[in-house]
Amino acid sequence: MLKVSDINVYYGNIHAIKDISFEVAKGEIVSLIGANGAGKSTILKTVSGLLRTKTGNITFLDGDIRTAAPNHIVKLGLAHVPEGRRIFLQMTVQENLEMGAYTQKPAALSADLENVYERFPRLRERRRQVAGTLSGGEQQMLAMGRALMSHPTLLMLDEPSMGLAPILVEQIFDIIQELHRAGTTILLVEQNAQMALSIADRAYVLETGRIVMNGTAKEMREDERVQKAYLGM
C-alpha cells in the first residue's frame, strides 16, 4: 500500500533521514519506534507531503506521491494525525471535525460527523465545546476523529500516547485496534515501544535517522537489544 524507498531528508544542513526504506501492506499495523529525535516525525511529515525528500521514492497505492501536494495525498486516502494533535484550539469540537472534511463532498458531511460521533461518543457530548478546553485524551480523540473525516485507507499516527495517563493510553490503543478491525491500515509512530509492539504486526527501529532493525512485532519484543534499549528490561 505504502512503499518508501531510499529516502533522504534534510533540514538545511542537518541530514535527518538517511537512506530509509520501509513498506506498509494493506491491513497491517506497522510501527516505527525509536528514541526522541530519531527521525520518526520527519518520516511521517515527508510521506504526507509536508517535507520533501532529496532522493528516493514514495508510492501510495502504486502511485508516485513524492512530489504530490499534501491535500492531494489526503484525497488519495492517506491521513496524518500529527504529534501534539495540532487541533484548532479556539474552534469547537464540531468545527475541528468539519475542517477534516475539506477534501470531501459537502453532502456527505452529516453522515461523516455521525460516523465519528458513533466511534467517539465523548466528542458528541462535547461537540459545541471549544477544543482548547478538552482533556489531553479527548484532544487525541478529536485529532483522530478529524483525520477519519477524510475517509483514510491508511492512517498515520504520530505519538498518540504522548502526555496521556496510562488508562487513556489504553483507551487510545483500543480505538486504534477498532479502526484497524474496521479496515483501516495503520502506520504508528511511538516512543512507547511496549504499547506499539503489543498491537503491531511488524516494526522498524530507528536510530539517528537510520533503520537499524526490523521484523515482526514478536521478533522485536523478543530481541535482546530492543528489550534493553526500548522496553526497559
Ligand code: ATP
Ligand atoms: P520526537 O519524538 O522528539 O519528535 P522523532 O523521532 O520524531 O522525535 P524528528 O522530530 O523527526 O524525531 O527529528 C529528527 C531529527 O531532525 C532530530 O535531530 C531533530 O533535531 C531534527 N529536526 C526536526 N525538526 C527540525 C527542524 N524543523 N529544523 C531542524 N532540525 C529539525
